[in-house]
Amino acid sequence: MFVIKCPYCGERDQTEFSCHGEAHIARPDNPAEVSDEEWGEYLFFRNNPKGIHFERWTHDHGCRRWFNVMRDTVSDKIIRTYRMGDQKPGVQDV
Amino acid sequence: MNNDKEHLSPLVDKIAINSDNISLQQNEFIGKLNLRVKENDLKAREVIENYFDYNLPKSSGEVSGNDEGRVLWLGPNEYLILCSEQNKSNIINNLNENLKTSFYALTDVSDYYLTMRLSGPKSIEVLSKACPLNFEKNLLKKNSCAQSYISKATVLIDRLSDEPIFDISVRWSFAEYLWDWLADSSSEFVISE
Structure with a gap:
């Protein structure tokens, strides 16, 4: 069983969760002023690292809250889960 | 019924x-009401707790209540109030009245x-x-x-x-x-x- 620790509910089975792509992507403050290239970068382009990756997940069948996950894409190991709005952990925190 | x-x-x-x-x-x-109130809105939470005369559940999986009703934890800012059908409109009216100045949502989800x-x-x-x-x-x-x-x-x-x-x-x-x-x-x- 693959267990994920929800920051609110604790350890639950992974089938209760779903992943929604990369985390910590900030919408430009002034959309009207950014170039098409920058807007395209914000809208479409995502990192696809081999190693540490930050993702947004939801606990769909539990508390239905969104939270962030720091995951190693090589080993699939979830290193840390933390609440939305919490400081992004550094790679040195691993 | x-x-x-x-x-x-x-x-x-x-x-x-x-x-x-x-x-x-x-x-x-039975009556089921969904209550959303911010985790850190202590004032609103106090109003609610005073009205029910017991504390809101604090963490995942907790339930509080008495003979008249129960409140279930659904999320860090979300609760389910269970009450009798007769008491439902009372609770809605009272909470809406008492929470007038707070940021909250109370939804009748009985059905x-x-x-x-x-x-x-x-x-x-x-x-x-x-x-x-x-x-x-x-x-x-x-x-x-x-x-x-x-x-x-x-x-x-x-x-x-x-x-x-x-x-x-x-x-x-x-x-x-x-x-x-x-x-x-x-x-x-x-x-x-």
């Missing part, structure tokens, strides 16, 4: 299970969910067949709740007693499916006479 139930419930044709090992029945309709009661010494075995919860960590004692799924249906499970008695709330449209699933899964534990 009984006529209403027969008229409305998708489970009206279902036969309740009653045996020593496992029982399954549909609950009477969103049907609740069925699974009880008996084999009930955890039945649930474990298709519910991913760890029953050695969750729903251990009276007044605990957990949200998860059973087979394909998302559910809220509320443990009412230290004996294994579980109230399972499910979306109206999933009720028939879940009932059939629970009845089928229970059948091996029903001892025929």
Whole structure:
């Protein structure tokens, strides 16, 4: 069983969760002023690292809250889960 | 009320299970209110707690309440208030009045969910067949709740007693499916006479 620790509910089975792509992507403050290239970068382009990756997940069948996950894409190991709005952990925190 | 139930419930044709090992029945309709209030809004929380005369549940799986009603933890800023149908409008009116200056949401969700009661010494075995919860960590004692799924249906499970008695709330449209699933899964534990 693959267990994920929800920051609110604790350890639950992974089938209760779903992943929604990369985390910590900030919408430009002034959309009207950014170039098409920058807007395209914000809208479409995502990192696809081999190693540490930050993702947004939801606990769909539990508390239905969104939270962030720091995951190693090589080993699939979830290193840390933390609440939305919490400081992004550094790679040195691993 | 009984006529209403027969008229409305998708489970009206279902036969309740009653045996020593496992029982399954549909609950009477009750009032269910969804309350959203910010975690750090201490003032609003105090108003609510004073009104109910007990504290809101603080963490995942907690349930608080008294004889008149119960409040279940659904999320860090979300609660489900269970009350009698007669008392429902009272609670809505009073909370709306008392929380006038606060940021909150109170929604009547009584008709969103049907609740069925699974009880008996084999009930955890039945649930474990298709519910991913760890029953050695969750729903251990009276007044605990957990949200998860059973087979394909998302559910809220509320443990009412230290004996294994579980109230399972499910979306109206999933009720028939879940009932059939629970009845089928229970059948091996029903001892025929």
